[in-house]
Amino acid sequence: MRISVSSDMDEPVARALVAELRDRGHDVVTHGALHPGADPQWAVCSEAAARDVAEGTAEQAVVCCWTGTGASIAANKVPGVRAALCTDAYTADGARRWNDANVLALSLRLTSEPLLREILDAWFGGEVSEDAEDRQNVRHIDRLDQGRTGS
Numbered sequence: 001m002r003i004s005v006s007s008d009m010d011e012p013v014a015r016a017l018v019a020e021l022r023d024r025g026h027d028v029v030t031h032g033a034l035h036p037g038a039d040p041q042w043a044v045c046s047e048a049a050a051r052d053v054a055e056g057t058a059e060q061a062v063v064c065c066w067t068g069t070g071a072s073i074a075a076n077k078v079p080g081v082r083a084a085l086c087t088d089a090y091t092a093d094g095a096r097r098w099n100d101a102n103v104l105a106l107s108l109r110l111t112s113e114p115l116l117r118e119i120l121d122a123w124f125g126g127e128v129s130e131d132a133e134d135r136q137n138v139r140h141i142d143r144l145d146q147g148r149t150g151s
């Protein structure tokens with residue numbers, strides 16, 4: 001999968017994120033402090049990564065800032081983007097399963113490297129299924145559609 005990653009800070013966990021995604025076989029595009037010469041401001045680099053998703057040059061994105069809040073706010077301003085700030089694996093699983101989130105927002109402050117791997121496991125394991133049988137099992141399917149299009 002092609003994944004855009006942004007961070008406003010060149011922190012070890014942000015570098016670990018890029019390495020982990022590449023180890024998992026993803027094609028990673030970098031923005032902000034992870035990309036030499038790019039604008040590292042959180043509003044700018046988070047939006048750039050989100051735009052990659054909206055424009056289809058990346059399937060998903062991971063946007064990072066110290067708290068994760070600014071990155072998620074900036075990403076969510078891009079039409080078609082559903083960014084979810086996840087601080088644990090359960091939330092990451094639910095964001096994919098129930099919200100069809102396409103951008104993962106992370107806090108550089110709160111996310112340790114072991115927690116990062118747990119969140120990524122849940123994020124990539126928690127696919128929304130669209131087939132009929134699974135749709136019957138998805139309790140929140142109407143809410144899922146409302147979340148995609150607006151109610």
Ligand SMILES: O=C(CO)[C@H](O)[C@H](O)COP(=O)(O)O
Binds near residue numbers: 042065
């Ligand atoms: O968490 C953040 C925004 O939500 C930023 O990472 C934090 O505010 C630091 O940014 P700056 O150094 O540009 O002020």
